Amino acid sequence: MTPAEEFQDLRPLLFSIAYRILGSVSEAEDAVQETWLRFQVSPTQPTSTKGFLAATVTRISIDVLRSARVRREAYVGPWFPEPLLTDPYQDPERSAELADSLSMAALVLLERLSPLERAVFVLREVFGFDYPQVASAVGRSEAACRQLAMRARRHMDAGRPRFETDRKERDELAGRFLDAFRDGDVGRLRELLAADVQMVGDSGGKAPQWGDRFVGAQNVARILDALVPRFIQIGAKVEPHQVNGRSGAIFRDRDGKVLSTWVFDVLDGRIQTIRTVNNPDKLRHMGPVADAWVSLREANRATGRSRKGSL
Structure with a gap:
């Protein structure tokens, strides 16, 4: 050799x-x-x-x-x-x-x-x-x-926190969560969250961020309630994927460009932690990266039109 x-x-x-x-x-x-x-x-x-x-x-x-x-x-x-x-x-x-x-x-x-x-x-x-x-x-x-x-x-x-070690159970729960996300069903999402769930995001100040850390099912559900309709309005896609060896997903815009990655930690049949990476500098090795600020503005405009139409 x-x-x-x-x-x-x-x-x-x-x-x-x-x-x-x-x-x-x-x-x-x-x-x-x-x-x-x-x-x-x-x-x-x-x-x-x-x-x-x-x-x-x-x-x-x-x-x-x-x-x-x-x-x-x-x-x-x-x-x-x-x-x-x-x-x-x-x-x-x-x-x-x-x-x-x-x-x-x-x-x-x-x-x-x-x-x-x-x-x-x-x-x-x-x-x-x-x-x-x-x-x-x-x-x-x-x-x-x-x-x-x-x-x-x-x-x-x-x-070291204690999380679910059975990959099949983690993947099954993550799949249910992502299905509910695609359907815009925040009620189903809320049912899958642990009472003390945490949602933590890494944007590095270079992508939209509603806050660094949210704790508790009510607060996380509130953020999801704000995110889900915007995500749906811009025709974005959720791609289930293992991220760092754990159940997660890649979020892409309608053109397939990467917006974010999410990874879930699971305990006792509930989602305990959601970690999101939104900093575009950390996503470039995965392929073309979307401009998240443009996507957010488009989503806000679309959501605003939708609300006016329902009045």
């Missing part, structure tokens, strides 16, 4: 490591590309190509994350990762760890860790690298990496 073939074989793993450290599809892709460039010019053949590439992409991702954290501290409103529709790396032996670490809830928790803690947690707890490999990747001793891993696990375990 040539070096290029070895790299291509490991590319899914490298991207998956970088994405979990960075929470950004575009930055993860750049980190993988930079890893390839460094691999090309490496003066020696590494003993383990996998170890070399994993260490390289980790170090690049740590450097990128350190600079990104400054930008995220000034971010407008809640920060969510860029939505990932499909994880390219699959490992049946670690499927549970991979799926759990991909969720938006887990990636938001990872934001609370230092870059080193985050990298160690991803390599050790998610991908199962041994401590010598982790130590080599992050440039710390094995003892230091064990301490970093312990602190990271403690933070993650303390903040």
Whole structure:
């Protein structure tokens, strides 16, 4: 196998490591590309190509994350990762760890860790690298990496919410919710919400937002009551889709351009959390992005005409 073939074989793993450290599809892709460039010019053949590439992409991702954290501290409103529709790396032996670490809830928790803690947690707890490999990747001793891993696990375990683990049940409930949304039936939507449901949106100040966070079934239902008719009036579409390994949807305008992604967390047969990503900068890797401000103005005009017609 040539070096290029070895790299291509490991590319899914490298991207998956970088994405979990960075929470950004575009930055993860750049980190993988930079890893390839460094691999090309490496003066020696590494003993383990996998170890070399994993260490390289980790170090690049740590450097990128350190600079990104400054930008995220000034971010407008809640920060969510860029939505990932499909994880390219699959490992049946670690499927549970991979799926759990991909969720938006887990990636938001990872934001609370230092870059080193985050990298160690991803390599050790998610991908199962041994401590010598982790130590080599992050440039710390094995003892230091064990301490970093312990602190990271403690933070993650303390903040991790309990959600429904059965994918079939999650998908079934999300399907009922999206059907009711398409039908404009806010009453049915309300019945599917947990009493303490939260709806949280990430617009980054670059897309329409009724508010950053709504808590409680009554408040979330009120927002849905405002959104649903506008969505229907502009002929937009709802496309059920797995988002970050959870039941969700892609919302598109009538031309098929991406408006938003929604992802649902489910508990005890009710929707517990709705996370929406509306920031167009975080949606561009999914294809053409709609101008949400134009869509909102069109929807408001159409809704206004509809109300006048009913008087």
